[in-house]
Amino acid sequence: MPRKKGFRMRRAPRSIKSKSDGNACICSEKLLLSVVAGSDVPAAPLSCDVNALIACSVVAAIKHVISPVCTWVYTDVDDICVEGSKLATYVREASQKRNHKKELCKLIEEHNVFGRKWNVEIGLPVYRDFGSFEEENVMYEKVQEYLLRDGMCLLNLHGAVSAIIHHKDYFVMVDCATRDVFGMASGIGTSVAVFNTCLNDLMVHIRNLRKSLDAQWFAISSISVKMGQEDSELQSGTVFTDKPVDIESAGHIRGSFHQGNEQFKYGGLQCMAIALVSVAKHKVYSVFSWQTKDVDRVLVLGNELYTALRDTNRISQRSNVLCVHDLPKQTIIDGDNFLFQYGEFVSGEVDVVEGELIDSGACSSLSIGLETIFAQYDTCLLTVCSSTCAIISQNGQYALVDSHARSVVGMIDENGRSVVVYFSSLKDLFNHICLLSTGLSEKEKPFEIAGIYVTVKSSQLPILSKFSI
The missing domain is CATH 3.90.70.120 (Cathepsin B; Chain A)
Structure with missing residues (x-):
């Protein structure tokens, strides 16, 4: 077996040392x-x-x-x-x-x-x-x-x-x-x-x-x-806590893989579907209480949604990349029946903060766009340079769910995994998006933010593996 280049097993031990x-x-x-x-x-x-x-x-x-x-x-x-x-x-x-x-x-x-x-x-x-x-x-x-x-x-x-x-x-x-x-x-x-x-x-x-x-x-x-x-x-029969994540100490939760993983039939194209599933699952179980297995579950379910849309010819673009208007208004995810209402959206260039298009209202700066959307919505889809993730707001805290190959802090990493990055302010979220966009593109950095209302119509349905679209 040939030795793999660059593999150096140097790491801090994770074992909890005994007092004995x-x-x-x-x-x-x-x-x-x-x-x-x-x-x-x-x-x-x-x-x-x-x-x-x-x-x-x-x-x-x-x-x-x-x-x-x-x-x-x-x-x-x-x-x-x-x-x-x-x-x-x-x-x-x-x-x-x-x-x-x-x-x-x-x-x-x-x-x-x-x-x-x-x-x-x-x-x-x-x-x-x-x-x-x-x-x-x-x-x-x-x-x-x-x-x-x-x-x-x-x-x-x-x-x-x-x-x-x-x-x-x-x-x-x-x-x-x-x-x-x-x-x-x-x-x-x-x-x-x-x-x-x-x-x-x-x-x-x-x-x-x-x-x-x-x-x-x-x-x-x-x-x-x-x-x-x-x-x-521990409460009887309860494994997870409903307490919000301590943003200062937690910072992020990583998945075990990213959307391009070889287990997925259409790997690399499902980010918008995964983002939609993320905001849906948050309605059932807060993203601020997620663990690694919850992130993994969202990717698997989002992949199933994308596959269902693609295999039934519900994607309008030849590139097979989803747009907001391709997304379902009602679907069953993991046994829960969700209704989605796609509302206002804003768009612009990450690095552009003023100009004729912004003055006319045709475009928005990123900072104003975030403020506008979160004044009306708790959940939205953010697309930057064709990469979509979900942003969720709860009690003044923000979570960005990114299904792409990302580092621990949510930046581009070809060896990375999916990640949920937590922020204690909208300013911190804004800075993160600006830094991420720099890695995604050296030139234009277009963004679009689409607000979403999510309603759980019924949680008493049998668990299904297929999606009703």
């Missing part, structure tokens, strides 16, 4: 074992319990946050399997008791793991079939992307799910299935944590494990773990 010296990192103190195996030696089951392996992999990620993987001994591996089994049982029973399926992450957050609640975010999996060097290359790039960003990820080899953890100089594969002393598939064996000293060695181990499993496909998902609220702070 016994849980402190020991990487610099001794050479670690290549494999840490559990003590339970079961025979391999006739079929693979994917849900149980996912649960154990999530628990492994949580365990690393509590105690760095370099400190693990066989009892830690055993504890992961026990806690993972409890979590899998809870998820299965909770799902059966409810009339509708609840997201896995929300079920995980309701259950105590190692004595407390946890906030876990799992990204959408990237699936590929084995069979070519190019597909294996995708695995390599996704693994390094997620490890660089989150320090961990989930790997599914044809149903065999493992957690991969990057810690200091080690790349550790935590595998709670039945494995031999080398971490390969076996008829009898134990759960293992296999330590690799570089990314290439990890890929060699994955390749060998794939052969021992005869895996025909793989999937990779991102995962991040944070300590949740204490039990006394």
